Amino acid sequence: MRKGDVQTLRRLNRRAILNQLRRGPLSRADLARATGLAKSAVSRLVEELLQEGLLEEGPAAPSPLGRPPTLLRLKPRARMALGAEVGVEGTVLVALDWQGQVAWSKEWAHAPEEDLHARIQRLLLEVRPHLQDALGLGITLPGVVAGRRLLLAPNLGWREVDLSPHLAALPLPVALENDAKASALSEVFLHGEQNLAYVVLSTGLGVGVVAEGRLLRGATGAFGEVGHWLGEGVSPCRCGRRGCLEVALGLETLVKRYRALGGTASTLEGLLAGARAGEEAALLALRQLGEALGRFLANLAVAYDPARVVVGGRVAELFPFLEASLRASLQAHAFLEAHRRLPVAPSVYGHLAPAVGGASLFLARFFELGGLWAEGPRRNGGEGYAEVAFGDRYGLGA
Incomplete structure (x- = not known):
């Protein structure tokens, strides 16, 4: 897989998570089921979004069995x-x-x-x-x-x-x-x-x-x-x-x-x-x-x-x-x-x-x-995420 494909996939997966959370709070397991992503991928991307201040963790959801799951929501x-x-x-x-x-x-x-x-x-x-x-x-x-x-x-x-x-x-x-x-x-x-x-x-x-x-x-x-x-x-x-x-x-x-x-x-x-x-x-x-x-x-x-x-x-x-x-x-x-x-x-x-x-x-x-907004060069010597940046300062591009 080309590097550009990895970047695009990351953006699409983040977008899927954010769009699900626009409908209301969900747990990590709920997100995995709703998006079809692996639980490990959801956990990794959720951690990114939490660190960027886009999400916040709320109270646990009621659960009749076991430990209640923690809900995630878009941060106001x-x-x-x-x-x-x-x-x-x-x-x-x-x-x-x-x-x-x-x-x-x-x-x-x-x-x-x-x-x-x-x-x-x-x-x-x-x-x-x-x-x-x-x-x-x-x-x-x-x-x-x-x-x-x-x-x-x-x-x-x-x-x-x-x-x-x-x-x-x-x-x-x-x-x-x-x-x-x-x-x-x-x-x-x-x-x-x-x-x-x-x-x-x-x-x-x-x-x-x-x-x-x-x-x-x-x-x-x-x-x-x-x-x-x-x-x-x-x-x-x-x-x-x-x-x-x-x-x-x-x-x-x-x-x-x-x-x-x-x-x-x-x-x-x-x-x-x-x-x-x-x-x-x-x-x-x-x-x-x-x-x-x-x-x-x-x-x-x-x-x-x-x-x-x-x-x-x-x-x-x-x-x-x-x-x-x-x-x-x-x-x-x-x-x-x-x-x-x-x-x-x-x-x-x-x-x-x-x-x-x-x-x-x-x-x-x-x-x-997917919340990747005009990012600069990434760690590990990457070339950045040019595809998520604005083409110029006046328009939204394609």
Whole structure:
């Protein structure tokens, strides 16, 4: 067996152990049975993982016979990743641990016209105190992302932007992704979803689609830019065309509709406060949005046939007020009987979901590599584990 094969096998075996423990505490004997590995191999690898601080031993499991086995579990917050959503009107930064728990979050607003360099500089300032504990920083953007390039972000007015110069000052590995796609990937990593549509609705509208466990990207990375499907409307869109779907469904339009119905607040927060207080105009505007989203999801189901839909972005916080009309509209317009019962739920992370998705890019990779994270040369004169290191400081590689 070649040396590279030994390294690969070690990584795969560690990954098998870590993935089993993600489901809950197990003993060494349980791990051997679940993974099919020899008990000696499990003991050796578990000892490695304990020494690296990835696992911890807990109380013994109840046993009717003999000595009760000691349980192993993933050590809480043993590894963390940072995720940032660089949005139209603000940035959200989170730290996510490898069990999917948000350790902390921070948000700040900025003017929509603020340029990318200024936004990255502020992000760098906020990230610096947390570099030591982070595997990397995943940045999500509301547009078409291809490698280090942002091809188009209509709501920010950015086209064909090479982000490499802006990222050079960030002293940790960085990954870039579209906000909806990163959010969809986080559902795969955190919940094992195999067929999913993740809808992000805030200023714009986008969808990340997972089919049979794989994220769909398209030839240019524009797969899921459903906000720019053309409808029958004539209102101008920031992309330069007229009648795009996100103009009708976007939350800016929601606030305008609410004002036209007699609402007095001028912001989404004010509208939400009105809905919580039972204001008729706010409740009616949200009910109308729910009906429109139900029709949209009926079309989405025909196009992508997901097993489940998760709704994220700012609209996740509005979901309790539009859920009933959304479900009624979906049932009325569904193409297949199965689509009438399509599960639809808000993201458990609410508006933090795109930033959580960014952090998940690194955490998913960490598990994929069996916890062997960019290791240096090994003892005994080995050449190291190049296959588990990042290809460069900006991307996740293959």
